[in-house]
Amino acid sequence: MTKPGQQGPHTAAIHGGIDPAEHRGAVSVPIYQTSTFAFPSAEEGAARFGGSSHGLIYSRLGNPTVQALEECVAELEEGAGAVATATGMAAVSTALLALLRQGDHVIATQPIYGASRKLIQKAFARFGITSTFVRAADPAAIRSALRPETRLIFVETPANPTLDLVDLDAAVEVARFAGIPLVVDNTFAGPHLQRPLAMGADLVVHSMTKSLNGHSDVIAGMIVARQTSMLESVRHTAISFGTTMDPHQAWLVLRGIRTLGMRVERAQENAIKLAQWLEDLSSVAWVRFPGLRSHPQYDLAKRQMSGPGSMIAFELPGGVDAGRILMNNVRLITLAVSLGGVESLIEHPASMTHAAVTAQEQREEGITPGLVRLSVGCEDLDDIRADLAQALAAVEDATFALPTTASPPIEENAHIDPHSSR
């Protein structure tokens, strides 16, 4: 197999993890749909368990289809190796379980994927692990949150859903200063646009449910390590906690990942044009997209990402009600959570993906009530734009018709929101 960084990203995505000669000439990695592997002799079985032979034993411990995917993603992320997991959350939890113990303290940036926040704040707290959440966009915040017992820094950039960025060089510097690992959730950008390990991060975690698979038909995760030593403890943790991946799942993600670069570039091209178009509309209050000069961290985006990606966040002047009307009126764009698929998806973070986060935390994280998150897909740009235009027109019509102070007096009715702030 080729070494990380040897090939271009499209080549690595297409050829990574397969040597047809190892699979009877098969060009697509076969699905090794088996739970267990026969030992040619009792001695060989003992040697495999003893570690003196690297032959296959049992699919929770290793499976050729899963290994092919691990090799492919490790190469894309420029890592020493990778461990595939059943879900993205399995990747997050396994990485943290591998690196933390009772009494440790974690610094995480916010906003962050809602389930990751709850995992760190609630589930790990039950095992005596404390945490501090600091603002993603503030490069000095991580250092000031350091404590003697801080053992891990966890960041997500671009952050879900506000598209705030974490300065990865600055985060690496703090981690090195403190002598602790930096774990980066690279789901939003993906390896085609951002490679944190090459910048000095220790682990990258992925929800491959998103752009790596890219077809909204699999739930899957991956942990990629910069160094072999950390990889081994991650693998051991995944095997003992049983968070490893199934071969059929691995095959589906391999099938999706072959077109990663093409999908990411096409969706990004659409997103750049849509973000510019949205920003010029009077029916949109503001747009947050790392490829727009109006993004407060536009320069940082240019420094640490090779492209702005395909996630757009925007706010409608009518707040949560306007957002609801927009989402109920899209026809081509699908109202669904998740992201990074070939189809465009739209959702409302405050009431959907980040509903488990308290109102106070949402405010701290910059998740405004009217924030709309759009995952731009690979459809024809004109079709996505036309759909958004007609849905935004429906918002304007509906908010125009909403009762105002000039309307008949209906304020007594507690169930009707007067929308006085529109």
Ligand SMILES: *Cc1c(COP(=O)(O)O)cnc(C)c1O
């Ligand atoms: C979706 C997502 C996850 C969780 O992944 P699952 O595959 O749903 O378990 C974690 N982090 C980010 C940034 C995500 O978008």
